[in-house]
Amino acid sequence: NELTIFSPATVANISCGFDVLGCCLDGIGDEMTIRKIPQKGIRISKITGMDLPLETENNVAGVAGLALLKKLKEDINFGFEIEIVKKIKPGSGIGSSAASAAGAVFAINHLLDKPFTELELIDFAREGERLACGFPITDNVAPALLGGFTLVKHDEPQKILKLPVLKDLFIVILHPQIEIKTSEARAILPIQVDLNLAVKQWANVGAFVHALHTQDELLFAASLHDYIVEPHRSKLIPGFEEIKDTALEQGALGCGISGSGPSIFSFCKGIQSAQNVKDKLEKIYRSKNIPFQIHISKINPVGI
Numbered sequence: 001n002e003l004t005i006f007s008p009a010t011v012a013n014i015s016c017g018f019d020v021l022g023c024c025l026d027g028i029g030d031e032m033t034i035r036k037i038p039q040k041g042i043r044i045s046k047i048t049g050m051d052l053p054l055e056t057e058n059n060v061a062g063v064a065g066l067a068l069l070k071k072l073k074e075d076i077n078f079g080f081e082i083e084i085v086k087k088i089k090p091g092s093g094i095g096s097s098a099a100s101a102a103g104a105v106f107a108i109n110h111l112l113d114k115p116f117t118e119l120e121l122i123d124f125a126r127e128g129e130r131l132a133c134g135f136p137i138t139d140n141v142a143p144a145l146l147g148g149f150t151l152v153k154h155d156e157p158q159k160i161l162k163l164p165v166l167k168d169l170f171i172v173i174l175h176p177q178i179e180i181k182t183s184e185a186r187a188i189l190p191i192q193v194d195l196n197l198a199v200k201q202w203a204n205v206g207a208f209v210h211a212l213h214t215q216d217e218l219l220f221a222a223s224l225h226d227y228i229v230e231p232h233r234s235k236l237i238p239g240f241e242e243i244k245d246t247a248l249e250q251g252a253l254g255c256g257i258s259g260s261g262p263s264i265f266s267f268c269k270g271i272q273s274a275q276n277v278k279d280k281l282e283k284i285y286r287s288k289n290i291p292f293q294i295h296i297s298k299i300n301p302v303g304i
């Protein structure tokens with residue numbers, strides 16, 4: 001009647017795959033406890049770690065949970081209470097709202113003996129994202145629920161493809177402690193894109209997917225360029241260009257903006273390479289007088 005889960009942080013976009021690609025991180029995430037209660041509906045009883053709304057309709061976990069309950073075929077005479085130990089800061093770019101929304105629907109589904117598929121859960125969790133940023137974005141909730149690398153195919157209904165993981169891959173996440181609202185980071189993007197840039201970008205997405213299937217590290221690295229979104233959003237992140245140049249010089253396979261920022265991810269092959277990149281980035285960012293956190297993570301292959 002009660003379940004405690006770890007709901008992971010995620011990296012969306014992954015350079016070339018704006019709104020399409022995502023991956024799940026290991027060891028960075030929130031803790032959530034969900035239990036059945038006699039009152040119907042969803043109640044957010046406690047959030048520790050961050051100051052977030054407790055009203056169900058204003059809370060991403062609450063809204064995602066309600067979306068699930070609405071689709072139940074049979075009426076139930078109980079409800080759910082959610083407690084969140086929030087560790088992922090909202091506005092950090094590593095899927096804070098997605099972790100809460102995905103965690104809520106995963107646990108509720110489990111406590112109801114799994115009436116819904118993973119794809120249906122992703123759809124409910126997207127409603128939390130709609131509340132958080134105005135768009136029902138899928139590229140964080142999909143890897144949070146499925147793990148590994150995911151690709152969102154934007155059909156109606158959406159399809160989610162789970163991609164293989166490159167062996168021995170580590171991610172360094174540098175999180176400058178400034179907040180970037182996804183809605184604002186979306187508002188600065190151009191509505192139309194140059195066809196020549198679009199051609200390069202979709203070639204990169206194809207190459208990225210092929211690289212994962214063939215375990216081609218060089219192609220993986222070569223595909224991690226964003227011609228369309230990063231040039232606009234990087235201006236919101238102090239020191240981005242220097243960090244990216246340094247990470248690549250130190251041997252990172254790729255470096256880019258995590259989600260809508262400000263977190264910056266660097267993919268590295270092997271723990272030693274990740275440690276070198278981390279040490280160097282830490283040194284550089286210390287001189288910027290902006291508080292930050294830096295972590296090394298692996299890819300979580302299974303999600304919640």
Ligand code: HSE
Binds near residue numbers: 018140186
């Ligand atoms: N793909 C989204 C964006 C992810 O970059 O706006 C943010 O949650």
